Amino acid sequence: MFVNALQKHNPALIDAALCLHAEGKVLPDSYIIDLDTFVDNAKKIKAEADKHGITLYAMTKQFGRNPFLARLLVEDLGYQGIVCVDYKEARLFSRHGIKIANVGHLVQPPQAMLAQLMRDVQPDVVTVVTMEKAIALSQAAINANRVQKVLLKFYDAEDVFYTNQETGFPLAELPSVIAQMKELPGIRIAGITHFPCLLADKAQVMSTANAHTAAIAAQQCRDLGIEVEQLNLPSMTCCSSMPTLSQLGATHGEPGHALTGTTPLHQFEQPQPETIAMLYLSEVSHHHQGKSYCFGGGYYRRGHMENALIWPQVGSPAVQCKVHNDNQASIDYHLRLSGTAPVGSAVVMAFRTQVFVTRSDIVIVAGIHSGQPRVIGVWDSLGNEVAHG
Structure with missing residues (x-):
């Protein structure tokens, strides 16, 4: 829903997420919030x-x-x-x-x-x-x-x-x-x-x-x-x-939603005063019959999840693909992606959220726009602290 807006208005958040993922500091099924x-x-x-x-x-x-x-x-x-x-x-x-x-x-x-x-x-x-x-x-x-x-x-x-x-x-x-x-x-x-x-x-x-x-x-x-x-x-x-x-x-x-720049208004080309400040990070978990599956846990059925960005290898250009969830009644252990990418590839999505009904972690990151992203802390979806930065 917000992938294009994220790429256009806050590419630094994507870069920070990829860096933290590559360093092993952020696990899949995490919402990353750009604190600044x-x-x-x-x-x-x-x-x-x-x-x-x-x-x-x-x-x-x-x-x-x-x-x-x-x-x-x-x-x-x-x-x-x-x-x-x-x-x-x-x-x-x-x-x-x-x-x-x-x-x-x-x-x-x-x-x-x-x-x-x-x-x-x-x-x-x-x-x-x-x-x-x-x-x-x-x-x-x-x-x-x-x-x-x-x-x-x-x-x-x-x-x-x-x-x-x-x-x-x-x-x-x-x-x-x-x-x-x-x-x-x-x-x-x-x-x-x-x-x-x-x-x-x-x-x-x-x-x-x-x-x-x-x-x-x-x-x-x-x-x-x-x-x-x-x-x-x-x-x-x-x-x-x-x-x-x-x-x-x-x-x-x-x-x-306005605090994270993710109201329905923020999906359109016309910029809003608020900037998108949150993305969903996953990674490719496995393949099955020629299809890639990424870790789930953050799916929200009214989130209008449509597309994802995948990086087949660190430093490679992003590839946009479709996200598939054929049965909304199923538990989102995984989400299916169109095409194939190596296991471990980073996956970024941006959609309308209700994190408190998910299994996801919230990772708050400061310093993104100064080029020095650092994790402030990690909390679960109900506000319980998981780890200090």
């Missing part, structure tokens, strides 16, 4: 958000819930915390002492974790999508002697949900929901959220019906006397989407 470009992307997104008065919560699941990068975003680059899309991510970052901004969107925290969430994690907001969760959260907050701010999610008939992500209150029930929420002493309504609110239409950012539902819900809350501190409209938060977010009245965004 990642930081530059984060700064550009933050500057554009500041220009439009939008607060940023960082989303890290796409690059493996990495605590090194999360801490960098919050403590050095001015992001206001991490959005944890599930409770296990919240558990991880809490253990590292990294500020957690939003919990419960997309996955609600389980009942047994609410006490710890209120006592130890104390997020800025918790997204709530059922009255049962609101009641339980209220009691946990009372027990922790605090009032927890919550975001509510409402949906309407034309809204879009990804499969098995269907949640929220019907928009028609908003007055009743608000009235019930006001009766719960341990929580306070801080705003509205939804997902997905922005999508890419080729090289353009388009708002979805969900974004308009969220804006309507926010206005109805104001009409009922609620101070809407947050209108949080995640998905496709990047430099190019800030004007659209501003027009929709958003106060908060949650960049994820």
Whole structure:
């Protein structure tokens, strides 16, 4: 999906990956992140958000819930915390002492974790999508002697949900929901959220019906006397989407893919402010009936993986080939490549990722653009450190 963009906009990342692979410092099934470009992307997104008065919560699941990068975003680059899309991510970052901004969107925290969430994690907001969760959260907050701010999610008939992500209150029930929420002493309504609110239409950012539902819900809350501190409209938060977010009245965004320059916008010839900062490294494992197979583990079925670059020998020109996965239900022990290349040949891919659902490692590399790449560290796909640089 991003191979051509990678070659055009960040060839130094490819060169660094090949060098580290040849030296045996990086194993196959590794995502390599160009730290300097990642930081530059984060700064550009933050500057554009500041220009439009939008607060940023960082989303890290796409690059493996990495605590090194999360801490960098919050403590050095001015992001206001991490959005944890599930409770296990919240558990991880809490253990590292990294500020957690939003919990419960997309996955609600389980009942047994609410006490710890209120006592130890104390997020800025918790997204709530059922009255049962609101009641339980209220009691946990009372027990922790605090009032927890919550975001509510409402949906309407034309809204879009990804499969098995269907949640929220019907928009028609908003007055009743608000009235019930006001009766719960341990929580306070801080705003509205939804997902997905922005999508890419080729090289353009388009708002979805969900974004308009969220804006309507926010206005109805104001009409009922609620101070809407947050209108949080995640998905496709990047430099190019800030004007659209501003027009929709958003106060908060949650960049994820933009930090690594891998939103759908980044696959086109038209350059984006962010630069691709991540690639997937593998190597040829074996041959079978005249076909090459490389190590897998990082495949994501919505990643639009199409092409790979292979180097038949160190120093040789790259050969672009097709990546084949004939059965998406299969475990990606290996991926088949068109043509043949010697066993051990380096393979580079670039596609849309959700590293936290893979078996891959994350390798963070600094100094790429000064010609002195060095491995900062290696983490697994769930943010656990594997090795120091």
